[in-house]
Amino acid sequence: MDTLNGIECFVRSAEAGSFAAAARRLGLTPAAVGKNVARLEAALGVRLLQRSTRKLALTEAGEHFLQEAAGGLDTLRGAMAKLAGAGGQPAGTLKVSMALAFGRDYIVPLLGDFLARYPAIRPDWHFENRPVDLIGEGFDAAIGGGFELPPGAVARELAPAHRVLLAAPAYLAAQPSPATPADLARHDGILIRAPQSGRIPAWTLRDRGGHQAAIELKVRMTMDDPEAACHAARQGLGVTLVSTVHALPHLEAGTLQRVLPDWYVDAGAIAIYFPAQRLLARKTRLFVDFVVEHFRRQDYARRLSAL
Structure with a gap:
């Protein structure tokens, strides 16, 4: 040894x-x-x-x-x-990376059931909005979306990585709601900087027919946290663009509504990825299966789709 x-x-x-x-x-x-x-x-x-x-x-x-x-x-x-x-319970430290809000709202709630089933596994979870080097940084798995799969990794898809435009009902009632993407130019925008570059991405909208359009909002304010942008939008301060991961709780609660509901941004898929090893550690395989099954039971692939 x-x-x-x-x-x-x-x-x-x-x-x-x-x-x-x-x-x-x-x-x-x-x-x-x-x-x-x-x-x-x-x-x-x-x-x-x-x-x-x-x-x-x-x-x-x-x-x-x-x-x-x-x-x-x-x-x-x-x-x-x-x-x-x-011959027994899977054991060891399970090092996983995931985005802060996504991990807090969608993965941390699974801890109780997962640890009740596998008590010898010790979660070591890192909450960060970036793709990680699984091998170089020693992660067992990571969850994310909207970026190219790292070399030496395989992934299992969890849900679409769509983005949608949102505003408060009061904001939309106070002025004409946009009917086309061109109408966005007349509305206040709550814009979000990309965490890696610090810049505001130039997202492209698309509809079910395959048409595309740029997003042009008046810059009312700029933030680097999508949750903060949603809370600003709830105050009626403008229109924001966030992933459906962030949008879903507000849409289901009725505190925010979709703007241009036939249009969305397609950023790929949310996936759980892990090293491409023929004999994957059992703790990692069980965690991946557990998360995939939970997302299937909760019907998140449909609920997080903008279509």
Whole structure:
């Protein structure tokens, strides 16, 4: 087992480029990772990594060993996890990334039932509005939408990633409601900046017939949180564009209404994605299945569709 730990520390250090980054992923100290790699090198009789104060670099022997060891390590770890789970409860830390509001409203409510079924699993959930590097950052899974699937990952779709225009009933009653996308230019806009770029995206509306149109609203205010934008819209301050994930509670409560209900933005799909490993850790597989089944039971694919 010491040799296996040494191989894992070497592979993760080579992938991450430092002992410190590998240590964060493995739940060890950088010193422990370095010692495990040193023991492996001593056992093999070759130097695998060149150390410097700034970074690690693979030696020629290290490059060859990494090519041989990396895939086999993942397969072996998966086999061990599968075998261990077969005889008892799945266990271990489950590191998952998801957007703040989505995680709070749609995933955190599942915690009680999930932990009642799998009490030995320890959730380690990160709430952040960005796509993550599953392998490099050590995530078991992530949930998100509206971006390209990361390399080395597979996904299971949960619901459409649609965006819709919203306004308060009082706002729409006080002035002529837009009849066409061109009418939006006369209305106050509650605009939302993209978290990565800080800019306001140029979204394109489409309808069921395939027609497309730009969104041109008067800039009344700018925010970086869709929930805050919905609350501003509820005060009758203008029209906002948010994902149906954020829109659904307000639409079902009647506090906001759709503007141009035949038009929407198609940003792809909301999906749960995870490393493309033939033998996926049982804790990850069970979590993915649990979330997918919950979304199916709640009919979220239909409820979150703008069509």
